Amino acid sequence: MKFDAENDTGALGKLPPAVKLLALFVLSILLFATTSPSVLIPAASLVLIGSLLLCPSAVWQWLRSWVLLFTIAVVVGWTAYAQSLDAALVTFTRLTTLTLLATLVTTTTRIAEFIDTITTLARPLERIGIGNARDIGLAIGLAIRFIPEVQARYQSIADAHRARGLKMRLSTVIGPMVIGTLQNAEEIANAIDARGIRATKTHDQT
Template sequence: MKTLYVEGDTFLHRLSPRVKLVALAFSSLLLFLIDSPLFLAAAAVCGGWIYASLGLGWRQSLLRLRPILLTIAIVAVFTLVLNSPGQALTVLLRLTALALLAAAVTATTSTGDFIDEITLAARPLERIGLVRAADLGLSIGLVVRFVPEVLTRYQAIRDAHHARGLKPRPLTLAVPLIILTLRNADEIAAAIDARGIRAQK
């Protein structure tokens, strides 16, 4: 099963997951508070350098980042059409920087570490009855864990269309993808309940 985590021994791999997540949260806040194109461009370059330091290679990096970069490009185009070129540039640089930093963190932090840190961070909210920390940590961990699976299924469905000589269309791609994803979600939920994970205190 594919995962966003990449085995390695880089500085980011050795860095504490808590430090990485706190730094990512702080960086995200800073990126949305500052509108300077120069600052955002520098942040994007910095994010690219950090991601490149993982040593994945350009081809592998592009394959992993292509979906999110394509989404960012679409958002930037819509912003350009609906607003101004300056705002579109700001959106493009801000989201690119954020995506690169987040990708670097997810590539160097295992799902287990994600779950542990999110659960720990949610403990204060659990004490006042807002959430169950373990459930929140598990939910976020599962999202991080299964994003690559959704992308893999999408690619498989598209390849199946090509193999049958059919032109991929949004509807014919989305429907089976949603069905397969929901089926997998049901299987995961059943497995969690069978093990009594959500019933644990």
Template sequence: MLTGLDIEGTTLLHRTSARLKLIVLFAVAAGLFAVSNVWLLVAFAIIAAGLYASTGIGLREAFRRVRFVLFTVLLVALANYLFHSLSDALAVLFRLGTLVLLAAAVTATTTVSAFMDEIAVLLRPLERLGLLRAADVSLAVGLVLRFAPEILARYGDIREAHRARGLRARPLGVLVPLVILTLKDADTIAMAIDARGFRRQ
């Protein structure tokens, strides 16, 4: 089984508290949408790429982690170019690209348990109002972060299995077994959680 998305290291980002990183990430996200100057957004994107690279992650692994999201960002930027203008498309591209790289840097330098602790603290006011259980929500987020690499690896294994049999890796032929296996894993995890009494409701 794969490890989580975080990688070991002693960089400044690794030593920074999860709470501060999340606060800064949210603040930067809000600030980026107030910026419309393309060259300024390019500068932010370069800084974000530098921060991501400073985590110690290899170039190939760094690209593998963000390629699907960046491809989606590229499609959104292309749509803006077709329906609006080139400057709008570039602004969207570098704005969202910066957010993706910053989020990847935070994820790579923050453990799943740290994410769960901070989410539980953040949701405690709602728990006091009886709207939810903070521990349940933080557990759900932790499971998503923990098993996202596992699902991506399984997707790759299914594609390789198709190629080994000389079959073309059609999207439906890959996604159907992936969904079935993921749902089976979800049932197993849910039973394990309930057996250990992690959820009271």
């Protein structure tokens, strides 16, 4: 999932992030409020058609999220085995629709806007002492930010293997993946320190 709204996100890119997150929340509840395939399948079709019309790049990013799609396939397969094909169809429709909607939101929302929105929404939690709103917004934003980074890094390693005629093995993939991810995490930590976020937090606590 690409998490930077770029040039052509259409009307969705202009909507406030809070509106998109609220719509995602409401639609998620509606998806799980019914178990009827006759309702879920048309709903999924409308979401897919709407995504293709409003932001085709979101559909492309969703299709490229092989880890996400593989996870859905595993869950659906287990549901079919443990319950029934009808239950598997409901699970498949719900998960694909929900993840496509989430991809649509993240593709059309800039990371800074997303973090600011989550921080604002988390203010009530901070008032009752559950957590720091700024930390919650930053943590959620960075977690989502790392999803496409890890996926892109894996794809880069896979391309390098193919270019050298090598087979993909866990022993030759896990090292570069871990090192690259740690380097990226260090760069983000340095950027946070450069903006004085953690220093400001320490100062506020004192």
